[in-house]
Amino acid sequence: MASARRSAARLTRNAFFGIALSVQEYFALVARLLKSCVSRPFYRRDIVQQMDTIGVQSLFIVVLTGLFTGMVLALQSAVEMERFGATIYIGRLVGASTVRELGPVLTALMVTGRAGAGMAAAIGAMKVTEQVDALRTMGVDPVRRLVVPRFLAAIIMLPVLTIVADLVAIFGGLLIAVVKLDLTTELYMRSVYETLAQSGFILKFIPIDLIQGLAKPLAFGAIMAATSCFYGLRTSGGTEGVGRATTQAVVTTSILVLAVDYFLTQILIVMFVQ
Amino acid sequence: MNDQPIGSGEPVEPNAPDEALADEVRAELRRSLEAEPAEPKKSEIVELRDVWLSFGAHQVLNGITLGVARGETVCILGGSGVGKSTVLRLILRLLLPDQGEVMVEGRDISAVSYVDVLQLRERMGMVFQGSALFDSLNVHDNVAFPLVEHTDMPDDAIFDRVREVLSFVDLVPEDVLSLLPAELSGGMRKRVAIARAIVHEPPILLFDEPTSGLDPITTRTIDELILKLRSELSVCAVVVTHNVRSAARIATETALIKDGQIIFNGSPEEMFACEDPYVRSFLS
Ligand SMILES: Nc1ncnc2c1ncn2[C@@H]1O[C@H](COP(=O)(O)OP(=O)(O)OP(=O)(O)O)[C@@H](O)[C@H]1O
Numbered sequence: 001m002a003s004a005r006r007s008a009a010r011l012t013r014n015a016f017f018g019i020a021l022s023v024q025e026y027f028a029l030v031a032r033l034l035k036s037c038v039s040r041p042f043y044r045r046d047i048v049q050q051m052d053t054i055g056v057q058s059l060f061i062v063v064l065t066g067l068f069t070g071m072v073l074a075l076q077s078a079v080e081m082e083r084f085g086a087t088i089y090i091g092r093l094v095g096a097s098t099v100r101e102l103g104p105v106l107t108a109l110m111v112t113g114r115a116g117a118g119m120a121a122a123i124g125a126m127k128v129t130e131q132v133d134a135l136r137t138m139g140v141d142p143v144r145r146l147v148v149p150r151f152l153a154a155i156i157m158l159p160v161l162t163i164v165a166d167l168v169a170i171f172g173g174l175l176i177a178v179v180k181l182d183l184t185t186e187l188y189m190r191s192v193y194e195t196l197a198q199s200g201f202i203l204k205f206i207p208i209d210l211i212q213g214l215a216k217p218l219a220f221g222a223i224m225a226a227t228s229c230f231y232g233l234r235t236s237g238g239t240e241g242v243g244r245a246t247t248q249a250v251v252t253t254s255i256l257v258l259a260v261d262y263f264l265t266q267i268l269i270v271m272f273v274q
Numbered sequence: 275m276n277d278q279p280i281g282s283g284e285p286v287e288p289n290a291p292d293e294a295l296a297d298e299v300r301a302e303l304r305r306s307l308e309a310e311p312a313e314p315k316k317s318e319i320v321e322l323r324d325v326w327l328s329f330g331a332h333q334v335l336n337g338i339t340l341g342v343a344r345g346e347t348v349c350i351l352g353g354s355g356v357g358k359s360t361v362l363r364l365i366l367r368l369l370l371p372d373q374g375e376v377m378v379e380g381r382d383i384s385a386v387s388y389v390d391v392l393q394l395r396e397r398m399g400m401v402f403q404g405s406a407l408f409d410s411l412n413v414h415d416n417v418a419f420p421l422v423e424h425t426d427m428p429d430d431a432i433f434d435r436v437r438e439v440l441s442f443v444d445l446v447p448e449d450v451l452s453l454l455p456a457e458l459s460g461g462m463r464k465r466v467a468i469a470r471a472i473v474h475e476p477p478i479l480l481f482d483e484p485t486s487g488l489d490p491i492t493t494r495t496i497d498e499l500i501l502k503l504r505s506e507l508s509v510c511a512v513v514v515t516h517n518v519r520s521a522a523r524i525a526t527e528t529a530l531i532k533d534g535q536i537i538f539n540g541s542p543e544e545m546f547a548c549e550d551p552y553v554r555s556f557l558s
């Protein structure tokens with residue numbers, strides 16, 4: 001009994017140290033990554049290629065996500081609002097919830113499932129086939145060559161994709177509003193505008209909501225790229241290891257995105273809402 | 275009884291009149307023999323001194339000492355998982371020893387700075403066990419990689435150089451240049467990997483099982499390639515291999531690893547003459 005308890009204690013301790021060590025390694029990677037972002041050499045061609053992989057190739061799923069999210073939001077709220085005869089506020093609801101929350105978060109989750117998994121798998125496969133070592137052997141820093149382009153591409157493309165998702169979601173809401181609820185386009189759009197105007201503007205024309213809605217994807221892009229590359233680079237154990245790394249990358253990124261979303265929201269509210 | 279081999283038609287040169295000359299020769303020989311031990315220390319390009327390494331609780335190397343001089347080819351032999359690849363990784367400083375020193379061109383590589391490591395690695399070419407060609411780049415870009423990264427060579431000069439080394443490894447440049455690694459056979463991949471390792475003419479070459487899984491003819495071609503590299507570029511090479519016959523063909527020195535230690539170190543002839551039961555069983 002005592003020995004079982006002791007070995008359980010040891011297991012827990014080892015697991016704890018394992019996690020602590022991983023967290024430390026993670027931040028070491030992030031530090032190296034940030035340092036490499038601001039110093040030569042840059043691999044411009046790789047950045048453009050990654051922007052294509054992360055951005056352009058994710059466009060389709062992001063559009064679909066935005067469309068259905070906007071439509072279902074309008075549909076759900078219509079049921080409630082019709083009871084109070086408040087369907088003219090549909091635009092407010094769709095606009096506020098997509099721009100502030102659902103646009104950034106759902107885009108990040110969808111892109112993680114697609115591009116984040118791809119990053120972990122690609123780097124993981126390179127790791128287990130010794131291509132990462134081959135890079136190092138040829139005097140090339142894998143962080144600079146493999147991680148930095150993905151990181152930069154992710155923090156550029158995620159905000160762009162989020163804007164696309166927001167616009168499509170608002171359009172999806174419009175479809176439902178016009179087709180199902182007999183609202184006019186103008187009424188719906190005015191209500192969307194009103195909710196964005198409500199929290200105010202920066203420099204008179206940039207809605208604060210949009211700043212929130214873009215600060216988030218910037219952070220999510222960074223988290224996705226850093227986490228996926230982290231798991232990719234520490235892949236071991238052949239093809240099975242690649243599968244494991246991919247799963248871990250997606251799960252960890254998704255949880256981090258949701259957690260960071262909460263804390264970022266808190267911070268942004270403190271900063272912008274007086 | 276006559277000392278002479280039976281059947282030798284040549285009359286024996288009587289050595290009595292040349293007594294003095296013979297003495298001189300003997301003295302010269304003795305001097306060179308005495309100088310011998312100090313000599314290789316200076317010319318060792320790669321040297322491992324009492325290197326110990328473990329992965330967690332798994333002790334892999336227990337005091338490996340090995341030297342490779344210019345123009346020498348050392349073959350490392352041993353069973354699967356004894357740490358042959360690990361030795362190459364140590365030389366490349368992809369791993370650091372727990373204890374002992376790894377010297378490359380007279381420098382202790384544990385002590386060199388990050389920038390110097392990159393420079394050091396440019397002086398080495400490595401052929402990985404699984405070739406490790408970059409999946410996303412075609413053959414030309416793979417082979418050109420070290421040149422693109424580290425030289426200011428113009429594109430057409432790089433192109434010419436790539437074609438040159440591809441021919442050197444017996445590939446037809448026109449046929450393979452634009453292919454992706456996935457479109458090559460295992461033997462072709464190995465040869466492209468060798469081309470990539472030698473394209474920037476490094477003085478140190480490391481081969482991890484360059485002939486494993488290849489047919490005897492391709493194996494022979496690659497062995498001849500390694501011999502050609504030694505005679506034409508006078509590189510210093512470390513070759514890990516399972517193939518005893520290859521080792522006999524290409525090695526100037528062999529090292530047999532067992533239980534984390536070098537249990538035999540000597541020329542291939544010495545290895546084949548060795549009485550040690552493990553060496554014998556490994557050779558048979
Ligand atoms: N990164 C690592 N982490 C943990 N253990 C490792 C690692 N790399 C190698 N090992 C262990 O070290 C030992 C030596 O591995 P190494 O790859 O050097 O063997 P090898 O002699 O090249 O074998 P083979 O002929 O099969 O290629 C093996 O037992 C392996 O399990």
Ligand SMILES: [Mg+2]
Nearest residue numbers: 358359403482
């Ligand atoms: Mg090996």
